[in-house]
Amino acid sequence: MYESQSWWHELWIARETLWEGFQTSVACSALAIVCGTLIGIVAGLVLTYGKFWMRAPFRLYVDLIRGTPVFVLVLACFYMAPALGWQISAFQAGALGLTLFCGSHVAEIVRGSMQAIPRGQMEASKAIGLTFHQALGYVLLPQALRQILPTWVNSSTEIVKASTLLSVIGVAELLLSTQQVIARTFMTLEFYLFAGFLFFIINYSIELLGRHIEKRVALP
Amino acid sequence: MTTDSQALLSIRGLHKQYGKLEVLKGVDLDMQRGNVVTLIGSSGSGKTTLLRCVNLLEEFQGGQITLDGESIGYSEVNGKRVRHPEKVIAQHRAMTGMAFQQFNLFPHLTALQNVTLGLLKVKKLPKDQAVALAEKWLERVGLLERRNHFPGQLSGGQQQRVAIARAIAMNPSLMLFDEVTSALDPELVGEVLAVIKGLAEEGMTMLLVTHEMRFAFEVSDKIVFMNQGRIEEQGPPKELFERPQSPRLAEFLKNTRF
Numbered sequence: 001m002y003e004s005q006s007w008w009h010e011l012w013i014a015r016e017t018l019w020e021g022f023q024t025s026v027a028c029s030a031l032a033i034v035c036g037t038l039i040g041i042v043a044g045l046v047l048t049y050g051k052f053w054m055r056a057p058f059r060l061y062v063d064l065i066r067g068t069p070v071f072v073l074v075l076a077c078f079y080m081a082p083a084l085g086w087q088i089s090a091f092q093a094g095a096l097g098l099t100l101f102c103g104s105h106v107a108e109i110v111r112g113s114m115q116a117i118p119r120g121q122m123e124a125s126k127a128i129g130l131t132f133h134q135a136l137g138y139v140l141l142p143q144a145l146r147q148i149l150p151t152w153v154n155s156s157t158e159i160v161k162a163s164t165l166l167s168v169i170g171v172a173e174l175l176l177s178t179q180q181v182i183a184r185t186f187m188t189l190e191f192y193l194f195a196g197f198l199f200f201i202i203n204y205s206i207e208l209l210g211r212h213i214e215k216r217v218a219l220p
Numbered sequence: 221m222t223t224d225s226q227a228l229l230s231i232r233g234l235h236k237q238y239g240k241l242e243v244l245k246g247v248d249l250d251m252q253r254g255n256v257v258t259l260i261g262s263s264g265s266g267k268t269t270l271l272r273c274v275n276l277l278e279e280f281q282g283g284q285i286t287l288d289g290e291s292i293g294y295s296e297v298n299g300k301r302v303r304h305p306e307k308v309i310a311q312h313r314a315m316t317g318m319a320f321q322q323f324n325l326f327p328h329l330t331a332l333q334n335v336t337l338g339l340l341k342v343k344k345l346p347k348d349q350a351v352a353l354a355e356k357w358l359e360r361v362g363l364l365e366r367r368n369h370f371p372g373q374l375s376g377g378q379q380q381r382v383a384i385a386r387a388i389a390m391n392p393s394l395m396l397f398d399e400v401t402s403a404l405d406p407e408l409v410g411e412v413l414a415v416i417k418g419l420a421e422e423g424m425t426m427l428l429v430t431h432e433m434r435f436a437f438e439v440s441d442k443i444v445f446m447n448q449g450r451i452e453e454q455g456p457p458k459e460l461f462e463r464p465q466s467p468r469l470a471e472f473l474k475n476t477r478f
Contacts, residue, residue: 118324120320120322121324123277123324124318124320124324124383125326126276126310126313127277127317127387128338128342128386129310129311129342130310130337130341130342131307132306134341134342138337142328143326143327143328220369220372220373
């Protein structure tokens with residue numbers, strides 16, 4: 001019979017499995033946050049300034065995705081991509097789902113903050129002869145991005161938490177890795193707590209980073 | 221028409237409406253180089269709208285604005301009125317400078333950066349030239365030592381002076397001032413008006429909207445009284461203020477503090 005060892009001992013044995021899971025969680029979250037933010041900024045700008053025919057597809061995207069549970073989204077990407085003839089790995093499907101989710105949220109955050117900028121900012125930009133794109137790049141976006149920072153940090157931590165759903169489609173991220181270790185050791189409470197602690201570390205780091213950036217770009 | 225070809229700014233039959241509401245009902249106005257023209261009138265008379273049409277912050281539906289020989293906003297193509305491409309409009313806007321009631325400084329940029337932005341991105345000046353020019357104008361408005369302050373660290377009067385420096389550093393052929401002292405505390409009005417007065421004395425062509433009647437009287441070559449979307453009366457300040465022809469202007473002046 002398997003002799004039960006101390007938790008520290010089991011942790012040492014499981015270190016590589018957990019480390020890989022941790023890395024996978026960070027990787028898919030980071031990928032989704034970066035790509036989703038870029039998509040979200042573009043979508044948010046189109047929703048703010050686009051003509052109706054440009055806004056319509058983005059509006060559909062944002063409303064559809066925001067109205068769908070992330071879990072459903074991840075499953076949909078996993079099962080629908082191959083059905084549509086697109087061969088992607090479980091990791092890619094999961095990251096895609098999270099990206100779409102992140103993008104839809106960032107889009108609304110960006111739209112809100114763009115609309116909150118006083119109209120005079122665009123007018124003053126135009127008055128000195130900046131083109132629309134220059135006004136966006138040099139005047140409006142720098143202000144809007146400052147504003148969205150706290151909300152964006154919040155969305156990012158949501159993505160990290162949602163990345164655990166990738167365990168369902170067989171991506172060995174931190175939660176699934178933990179479950180594999182538990183299946184071997186039966187140390188349920190200990191390893192779940194440990195996994196929770198690691199997720200906390202990831203999200204707390206994001207929050208610290210966010211606060212640091214906020215301080216650096218804060219306006220007097 | 222020789223006078224027209226010499227005019228720096230020529231407005232002909234300007235019509236502007238918001239939906240069904242007609243706010244400019246055919247305005248004609250000429251300005252020569254070096255002129256200072258002030259638009260007065262009660263709120264809703266269309267004076268600010270007229271000013272904003274000149275740099276196309278407002279679209280207009282009829283008439284023509286010509287600035288330094290360039291048709292502003294629209295051109296006739298095969299008898300059809302076509303809006304200029306965005307790039308041309310941006311170039312035309314750079315020909316005028318504008319100062320706003322709410323200053324509209326860019327809050328994320330320092331005073332210096334506010335002034336250099338247009339010089340770098342629109343005029344495409346090299347950085348050292350842009351900075352030198354910006355510093356020259358900040359000094360001119362008395363704020364050189366505040367060049368690294370952000371708008372949030374400046375008083376209203378200081379912000380407005382930076383905003384004027386930002387506009388004027390672009391070397392516009394016409395400056396537009398839209399009620400630039402209306403949002404200021406009374407004790408800060410003087411410093412801003414002094415800057416504008418100095419510019420007028422140096423021969424800057426300026427079109428102003430203001431409620432400061434004494435200032436308008438002192439600084440203007442011509443006062444234009446607007447009423448319900450039309451120019452009701454215009455003339456030299458002394459004439460206009462002392463012998464108003466139209467009963468509406470007489471009424472307006474009676475109710476205005478000097």
